[in-house]
Amino acid sequence: MMNEELTAIHTRQIKAEALRLGFSACGVSPATAVDSLHGDAFRQWLEEGHQAGMDYMARHMEKRLDPRLLVDGAQSIVSVALNYYPALPPDDGGYRLAWYAYGEDYHTVMKDKLHALLHYVATLLPGVSGRAFCDTAPLLERYWAWRGGLGWTGRNTQLIIPGAGSAFFLGELVIDRPLAYDTPQRDRCGNCTRCLRACPTGALHAPHRLDARRCLSYLTIEHRGPIPPEAAAHLSPCIYGCDRCQEACPWNRFARPAGEPRLHPRPALLAMRRPDWEKLSPEDYRTLFKGSAVKRAKYEGLTRNIRCCSTDTGKESS
């Protein structure tokens, strides 16, 4: 059998295993430098200070723009997407979290699945060397998902999978073997600008341009210290994250609840009512969010957000 045919068979087998492991999509791209259009856009984003306090985004630039510096001899990037869209009860006027935050910490879930996929690749391609990543390395994940044909980057800066929406965690295997590569998808946003109009703070100030300094997702999760009053006034009812630019996207009409049980909303979270949140103790917080990504905001951050929402004026933002 020709090498090319065998490579195509191996690629199909890896994709089939990814789906068997519960990933919703899998695509493959050659490990090369990031193209100049996307590399320059990323540099400009940093120069304009739109990463806010996420200084780590500016670190390891060479690696971020060339994954071959992350993994010796890297030849291929296998990109995967895992659905996190939560099945939530009808809105009862209570507080909400970002869609992705109702279940177990995605880093753990993704890591387990990615390592299982890497193990499979090693049985298929003996001697292969590679690494698994999910939000854990300087890698432009959405760019590689696009290059691998999973979807396109919408005007809201999210990776959109046609017929499925944007509620997906992204992860990658970077391996030192060639595979059969996918073709990037075309942009299907058309004339739509719903996400831009839905953004309450102007953080999404132009198509594909997100200023984290004004983004409620950044301010409620990553940011330490007071939330600026002009942003705090728009938090409620979301006490962790935002998602309005995803909720507005017509492609998310296709979103279906996540199949992965570890990502299902925790019943204890769904049982929380506004008064429960407003008197959340450090112990409640530890119990509710054990093994959850919400730990990122810390108790002080989450209760700061709740105070902003409960006053609903943005004045009490510290």
Ligand code: SF4
């Ligand atoms: S997450 Fe919210 S604040 Fe941030 S860009 Fe989207 S709509 Fe705007």
Ligand code: SF4
């Ligand atoms: S809301 Fe419209 S413009 Fe924004 S990402 Fe979705 S399809 Fe694209």
